[in-house]
Amino acid sequence: MKRSIAVVGTGRMGSALARALLAKGHRVTVWNRTKEKAEPLALLGANIAPSALEAVSAAEIIIVNVSDYAATAAILHDADVTSVLRGKLVVELTSGTPHGAREAAEWWAGHGASYLDGAIMATPDFIGTDAGTILVSGQGQAFRDNEEVFRALGGNVQHVGQDPGRANALDSALLALMWGELFGALNAIAVCQAEEIDLGELGRQWTATAPVVEGLVSDLIKRTDAGRFASDDETLSSISAHYGAFQHLVELMDARGIDRSIVGGYDAIFQRAIAAGQLQGDFAALSQFLGKAT
Numbered sequence: 001m002k003r004s005i006a007v008v009g010t011g012r013m014g015s016a017l018a019r020a021l022l023a024k025g026h027r028v029t030v031w032n033r034t035k036e037k038a039e040p041l042a043l044l045g046a047n048i049a050p051s052a053l054e055a056v057s058a059a060e061i062i063i064v065n066v067s068d069y070a071a072t073a074a075i076l077h078d079a080d081v082t083s084v085l086r087g088k089l090v091v092e093l094t095s096g097t098p099h100g101a102r103e104a105a106e107w108w109a110g111h112g113a114s115y116l117d118g119a120i121m122a123t124p125d126f127i128g129t130d131a132g133t134i135l136v137s138g139q140g141q142a143f144r145d146n147e148e149v150f151r152a153l154g155g156n157v158q159h160v161g162q163d164p165g166r167a168n169a170l171d172s173a174l175l176a177l178m179w180g181e182l183f184g185a186l187n188a189i190a191v192c193q194a195e196e197i198d199l200g201e202l203g204r205q206w207t208a209t210a211p212v213v214e215g216l217v218s219d220l221i222k223r224t225d226a227g228r229f230a231s232d233d234e235t236l237s238s239i240s241a242h243y244g245a246f247q248h249l250v251e252l253m254d255a256r257g258i259d260r261s262i263v264g265g266y267d268a269i270f271q272r273a274i275a276a277g278q279l280q281g282d283f284a285a286l287s288q289f290l291g292k293a294t
């Protein structure tokens with residue numbers, strides 16, 4: 001069934017979302033603060049609304065994708081907009097915090113709209129493809145009723161829970177993983193440059209060893225989930241083994257004058273575990289030393 005959908009915000013990501021919806025034949029109205037960025041979408045069949053109010057009025061589903069929740073509020077927390085909201089579905093695909101999503105869910109519910117909050121785990125080129133991943137949380141029924149619209153945005157769009165904050169929480173967790181790798185890569189680049197190793201060589205060796213790292217991450221998650229912190233027959237590597245190799249890295253970096261900012265955090269966590277007598281524990285034992293939410 002083709003739906004009438006407003007896309008509020010047509011920056012890089014919002015434009016990709018609108019294009020994917022148009023490609024599946026939905027009736028799409030777009031609005032963007034800077035109108036010129038929305039104009040290319042008219043050539044693909046989008047209707048360009050002169051105001052956010054008119055975009056919202058024209059649609060049964062309002063997809064919002066701007067820079068942050070404050071921008072959403074600046075555009076849509078408006079008496080005229082709220083007067084036309086009843087019975088519509090708002091899908092916030094702007095990045096934010098779990099707390100921000102929970103507050104937003106209450107706000108939209110208080111104004112008569114259904115609300116879903118999503119986290120886009122992809123760059124714009126993945127939107128509308130089978131590999132496009134978007135995590136969505138909030139009212140499960142609203143997700144199921146509009147699943148076809150979500151499928152247009154990516155082959156891997158999943159409802160991850162009733163709590164509207166869950167998609168953003170997972171987003172932050174996955175970004176933490178990604179940045180671990182990206183900042184680790186910065187450190188590796190600095191080491192190779194200092195040691196005059198060609199970065200092409202680093203790239204090749206990374207490809208060869210990436211499955212080992214993937215296996216370690218997967219094992220860490222499983223062991224932490226099971227609380228298996230003591231070393232046992234299935235331990236891949238103890239804290240002690242990692243810490244020894246870490247000392248070699250730090251020694252090399254100090255000798256070459258490479259900044260310790262990235263590895264400083266690793267060292268602090270190692271030190272806490274060692275002070276607590278866990279040097280011989282499985283690497284997963286380190287998960288106990290980052291503090292827990294109360």
Ligand code: NAP
Nearest residue numbers: 009010011012013014033034066067071094095120122123
């Ligand atoms: P972008 O190209 O910089 O677009 C930002 C959008 O927000 C533009 O439409 C901009 O309008 C609008 N905006 C910002 N402040 C506004 C305000 N006060 N009032 C009205 N409109 C305002 O950024 P993007 O890459 O599309 O990212 C948009 C969202 O998607 C962000 O939350 C981002 O974290 C998320 N996301 C992006 C990616 C990615 O790879 N790009 C991946 C995952 C998630 P103007 O055009 O008028 O400036």
